[in-house]
Amino acid sequence: MKLMIASAIDATNQFFPLAFAVTKEVSVDSWRWFLTRIREKVTQRQGICLISSPDPDILAVINEPGSQWKEPWAYHRFCLDHLCSKFCSVFPGFDYNLHYLVSEAGSSSQKEEFDSNMKEIKEKNPEVWKWLDQFPPHQWALAHDDGRRYGIMKIDTEALFAVCKRFRKVAMAGGVMLLFGKLRDAFDVSFSSSRGSLNRGDVYTEHVMEKLEEFDTDSVTCVVTPLERDAFEVSTVSKKKKRYMGVVEVSTRGIVQLNDSTCTCGKFQRKKFTCLHALGVCDKLNVNPLQYVDDFYTLERYHKTYAATFSPVPKLSAWLEACGVPTLLPPVIEPPPPKVSGKFRRWKEIEDDHLEEDEEEEDGDDDDNDEEDDDDEEDEEDDDVDDDEEDEW
Numbered sequence: 001m002k003l004m005i006a007s008a009i010d011a012t013n014q015f016f017p018l019a020f021a022v023t024k025e026v027s028v029d030s031w032r033w034f035l036t037r038i039r040e041k042v043t044q045r046q047g048i049c050l051i052s053s054p055d056p057d058i059l060a061v062i063n064e065p066g067s068q069w070k071e072p073w074a075y076h077r078f079c080l081d082h083l084c085s086k087f088c089s090v091f092p093g094f095d096y097n098l099h100y101l102v103s104e105a106g107s108s109s110q111k112e113e114f115d116s117n118m119k120e121i122k123e124k125n126p127e128v129w130k131w132l133d134q135f136p137p138h139q140w141a142l143a144h145d146d147g148r149r150y151g152i153m154k155i156d157t158e159a160l161f162a163v164c165k166r167f168r169k170v171a172m173a174g175g176v177m178l179l180f181g182k183l184r185d186a187f188d189v190s191f192s193s194s195r196g197s198l199n200r201g202d203v204y205t206e207h208v209m210e211k212l213e214e215f216d217t218d219s220v221t222c223v224v225t226p227l228e229r230d231a232f233e234v235s236t237v238s239k240k241k242k243r244y245m246g247v248v249e250v251s252t253r254g255i256v257q258l259n260d261s262t263c264t265c266g267k268f269q270r271k272k273f274t275c276l277h278a279l280g281v282c283d284k285l286n287v288n289p290l291q292y293v294d295d296f297y298t299l300e301r302y303h304k305t306y307a308a309t310f311s312p313v314p315k316l317s318a319w320l321e322a323c324g325v326p327t328l329l330p331p332v333i334e335p336p337p338p339k340v341s342g343k344f345r346r347w348k349e350i351e352d353d354h355l356e357e358d359e360e361e362e363d364g365d366d367d368d369n370d371e372e373d374d375d376d377e378e379d380e381e382d383d384d385v386d387d388d389e390e391d392e393w
Contacts, residue, residue, distance in 0.1 A: 002026050004034050006042070009152055011205045011302040016190070017183055018042050028057045035061055039068050049075045049148045051155060053082035054135070075148045078140040079155040080106040090131060098128055105132075106140050107153055109266025114143040142270065150296070151270040184310040194303040204290065208273055208297045212289060222280035232256045232284075234277035256281045261292055273297060 002025065006018045019042050023030045050069055052058050062069040062076055069076060080103065087102055088094060098121065105117035114137070122129035137144040142153060197206075214220065225233040236252050254265040254277035262268055267275035272294035274282060282289040295301060 004030070006034070006038055009150070010190075010305050011297045011299075012207045015156065016186070016305070026057065028060050031055075031057050032061045032064075035069060046073055047075070049077055049150075051077045051079055051149060051152060053155075054078050054086050054140075055082075076139065077145065077149050078135070080140060080153045081155065083135075083140050087128070087131070091125075091128060095125075098125060102128070102132065107142055109142050109270050110264070111143045114141050143266065145270070147269045147272060150272060151267075180310075180313060187306045187308065187310065191303065191306040194299055194306065197299050198303055202299050204293060204297050205299055205302055208293060211271075212274065212279065214276070220276065222276075222283070224280050224284045227255065230257065230259055232258075232281045234280045236276050236280060238276070252276065258282070258285075258287070258292070268292075 002023050004021045004023060004026070006020070007015045008018050010016050019034075019038050021034050021037075023034075050062075061067065068074065083106065084099060084103055088099065091098075101117050101121050101124070105114050105121065108114050108117065118129065118132070121132065132140075138146065142149075142151070220236060220238045223235045225235075227233055233255050234253070238250050238252075252265065254263045254275065256263045256268070256278045258278065258281060263275050263277050265275055265277060268278050274289045274292050278292065279289055281287075282292075
């Protein structure tokens with residue numbers, strides 16, 4: 001049995017589940033049913049971003065006539081990790097340099113870097129470049145995304161399925177019930193937490209405020225140079241702690257247009273709140289940077305995310321009877337073998353050795369009897385050693 005999960009990212013950059021389903025196999029039909037039910041029961045909002053693997057079954061459903069997962073209803077993007085995995089399966093024989101270039105081309109937020117990586121890929125292996133070129137750049141490359149995915153390039157599968165791991169040895173019906181209860185509890189906790197923050201007068205989530213407060217630390221120095229048409233060139237030097245390297249100085253540069261909420265570093269339009277360069281401009285002009293933060297990060301929106309109520313699951317007797325579905329029984333878990341002491345284990349091994357010798361030898365020579373006597377003497381010596389060791393303990 002397969003577990004299908006649709007999840008979203010909340011204003012604190014955490015996963016929260018939208019829907020889940022259990023299916024016997026993953027196919028075009030099962031994906032069509034799942035994605036259609038999400039549109040019918042979960043969200044009818046236009047303009048959402050759908051991030052998935054480049055699975056052919058998913059692509060077939062999304063590209064069907066009348067699908068509500070195509071533009072302008074939705075914007076389909078690929079998970080970069082899944083795309084790289086697909087690349088490794090299409091081109092066996094792992095090539096670290098090519099894998100690195102594909103990952104860099106997809107995660108770069110600047111089009112110049114994307115073009116440079118693609119050019120190098122084409123020079124090293126034209127077949128890989130041709131395979132990548134079949135996918136529109138906006139589906140897998142951050143530089144061509146136009147801010148639809150809010151900088152989210154990867155699906156954290158481990159975090160996504162973490163809530164399900166503890167139900168592995170539970171019958172399917174019981175596991176679904178436990179999962180439903182766990183999700184309801186998680187929604188209640190987030191709802192109560194956001195309500196407390198709103199009552200304290202907070203406006204934006206802690207995730208964004210921590211990012212904005214990085215500029216106020218003494219570890220960042222900033223030089224702002226005015227340019228034409230309300231643009232500013234910003235150079236920053238920050239001290240960051242790197243693994244195995246200690247504290248190092250990191251220099252960056254960007255051209256900021258506050259009116260357009262853009263920066264050539266790409267982070268302003270990617271994350272939908274001010275980057276380090278834009279914060280430098282806001283500080284120089286004495287402008288509040290919070291006015292450039294997307295409404296998605298407000299506590300009010302975050303609070304509404306978890307305001308949904310969970311209808312109680314009806315009793316099993318009220319469930320609709322399914323046709324052609326096999327009866328799922330709890331798994332049979334065999335008890336572990338009993339543990340034995342060290343002395344008994346040694347005696348058992350010796351006894352098993354004697355039994356094997358008796359089965360293999362049909363003649364029963366006198367020499368064998370002498371050997372058995374010798375074995376008995378050795379066994380007695382071993383037992384004496386065991387007794388001495390026990391006395392020492």
